[in-house]
Amino acid sequence: MEKKKAPPPVADINVTPMVDVMLVLLIIFMVITPMLTKGTSVDLVRTHHDTAMQAADKEDAVLIAVTRNGSIFLSPGNIKMTSDQLPEKVRDLLTNKTDRMVYVKADMRAKYSVVEDVIDNIRAAGVDQIGLITEAIPDAKRQAQLQQEQQQQQQVK
Numbered sequence: 001m002e003k004k005k006a007p008p009p010v011a012d013i014n015v016t017p018m019v020d021v022m023l024v025l026l027i028i029f030m031v032i033t034p035m036l037t038k039g040t041s042v043d044l045v046r047t048h049h050d051t052a053m054q055a056a057d058k059e060d061a062v063l064i065a066v067t068r069n070g071s072i073f074l075s076p077g078n079i080k081m082t083s084d085q086l087p088e089k090v091r092d093l094l095t096n097k098t099d100r101m102v103y104v105k106a107d108m109r110a111k112y113s114v115v116e117d118v119i120d121n122i123r124a125a126g127v128d129q130i131g132l133i134t135e136a137i138p139d140a141k142r143q144a145q146l147q148q149e150q151q152q153q154q155q156v157k
Helices: 016-036 083-094 112-124 140-156
Strands: 062-066 072-075 079-081 101-106 129-132
Touching: 062 083, 062 112, 072 083, 079 083, 083 112, 101 112, 112 129
Parallel strands: 062 101, 101 129
Antiparallel strands: 062 072, 072 079
16 A cells, blocks of 8 residues: 655745735725815815915814804814804813914805804913914916926826
8 A cells, every 4th residue: 555645835825815805905995094084074265375284284183174054073083063162172172282273174155153253262262373274276377387297297198
């Protein structure tokens, strides 16, 4: 009786399971990424003379959003509230912080009275530095430069 030999070990790596896992992770990230935007989305007021406020993008920045229909959301946490609740909540968020800046982003179609009420209540919380977040309107030179770059990219394709 002859002893059977085991088949030689396979030296090739089976990448199919790894590709499956990577595709699943890619799909998960594609679905979750749009949900990671901070706060409530609003159509910001457009202006020519804007000032960059990088501190508003920080995770611990106090950001208040006023939507088109007058709803008020306080971030971090994206909590919906009334303007009367703002002073207490803002005061709590700013305790033990060196940067006492509060950022307001309001929809361009929001009622002025609601935005004014929000700012008044922020000041009632003892905040004297308020940043109004706007969207920059590119000037004519910048728009011409962007169009030229787009045309160059299309020619390369």
